[in-house]
Amino acid sequence: MGQIPLYQNIVNALKAKIESGELKSGDQLPTEAVISKQYNVSRITSKRALTELENSSLIYRVQGKGSFVNPIHVSTQASAKARKEILLILPFAHNPGLGDYEQGINEYLTNTDYTLHIQSNTIVEERKLLKAALQSTNSGVIFYPLSSICDLGILYQYHLSSYPLVTMDKCIEGIPFQSVVSDNFDGGYQAAKHLIENNHKKITFLSSLKVENSSSIRERYFGYLKALYDNNLIDYGVNDLTDRYLTHDNNNGKEYYIEFIQSVMEEGITGIVAENDLIAIEIIQISKELGLSVPDDLSIVGFDNINLASFVEPKLTxxxxxxxxxxxxxxxxxxxxIESPQDHLRENIIVPVQLIERQTVKKL
Known part of the structure; x- marks a missing residue:
């Protein structure tokens, strides 16, 4: 192998002093003449070394005054070394059903050198947050995606650069990230089976997104279909809500729920498997406004077991x-x-789910 160039020896030495703190933010570096004498090299070599440090943003140069340690670089390096921070990108941070993710993460991190930083995102901001995180000093990212098919371009850059990223709740289509998900298939199966065991024959699936856009919803739907198949029942289809309908502060959302409930009653459907508890609770409330009773007129099973599920009347199964x-x-x-990338298996981790029986399913 060839010898290290003379200028690179100077770069390495000065860089070590900067990163160790021997040369602090704003400190002036030796001049080209001093460096030449100190390292016994030509002025051209010392100038090349300072240029390399400047190109790496380790220093900045002021004409007529000299070269100085870049304060941005020092603070970034110190911050990264001191914090070893993990970023959690989580949608809808104020959603009452999502708080325990943070609790579980912090429980594990307690016995490590890592700390947790949380950023909440929306469908509009998700790409912006992902791009910023890729350029940040975070050690890695835990990502709760809004969809399995959004922002694939920036996420593939994470994959190409081997950036440590783990997804929760959903898998990303076509990119082999490690994912931690609930057993959504079994959950959909249990929900439909519970309705079937209570003699419901006409059951439908209600979703917040198209099933092809979300791996978690898709698995719940497949579980629902398997339960119907195992019991020789007909699938009464998926009713999915658009983003417009999910904006609950306008009338369109409520109108959609009203139309959905009316069509369900007209078809003689008695059971609903809802993709999540918030949608199930919406159905309960609007059914009351229409003069209907849950579970006497309509039975429903939610998904998530958020805190509100046990306080709504009737209490949500x-x-x-x-x-x-x-x-x-x-x-x-x-x-x-992060610490053993070569040894880490990327198989998805599936966490078991449990049926919680309450008051929203009637035995026919």
Missing amino acids: TISQDFGQMGYLAAQSLIRL
């Missing part, structure tokens, strides 16, 4: 996800990926 365990396992997987 639902599929419980272990958010805390998912967060714990996501943090564990990410730290292993």
